[in-house]
Amino acid sequence: MDCDWFYLIWPVFGSANQLTAGLALLGITAFIMKGLKKPAWFTGLPMVFMIVTTLAALILLVKANLSGPTLPLGIVSIILIVLAVWLVVEAYLALIKKKTEEEKA
Numbered sequence: 001m002d003c004d005w006f007y008l009i010w011p012v013f014g015s016a017n018q019l020t021a022g023l024a025l026l027g028i029t030a031f032i033m034k035g036l037k038k039p040a041w042f043t044g045l046p047m048v049f050m051i052v053t054t055l056a057a058l059i060l061l062v063k064a065n066l067s068g069p070t071l072p073l074g075i076v077s078i079i080l081i082v083l084a085v086w087l088v089v090e091a092y093l094a095l096i097k098k099k100t101e102e103e104k105a
Contacts, residue, residue: 012073015057019084022050030091051088055081
């Protein structure tokens with residue numbers, strides 16, 4: 001049985017898995033900061049590292065897979081990048097909204 005496709009899919013699967021971990025840390029960090037109103041550096045620092053590293057890996061995967069038969073993997077990598085950036089921006093906006101509401105009160 002030929003399993004060469006497995007070696008092509010694995011980097012994108014691994015990046016998606018690491019991105020999920022980073023985004024889980026993003027949610028936990030936002031909850032600690034907004035819900036508990038506590039400092040969240042102990043989850044924020046690993047979150048930043050995980051997301052930045054994973055986005056860098058996804059960008060490299062996009063460059064490597066945007067031509068030839070691996071084009072679908074490049075497209076999936078682009079979709080993962082867009083969704084991750086979107087969630088990071090949404091979390092940032094939610095935290096900024098929290099700060100402006102506290103300043104008004």
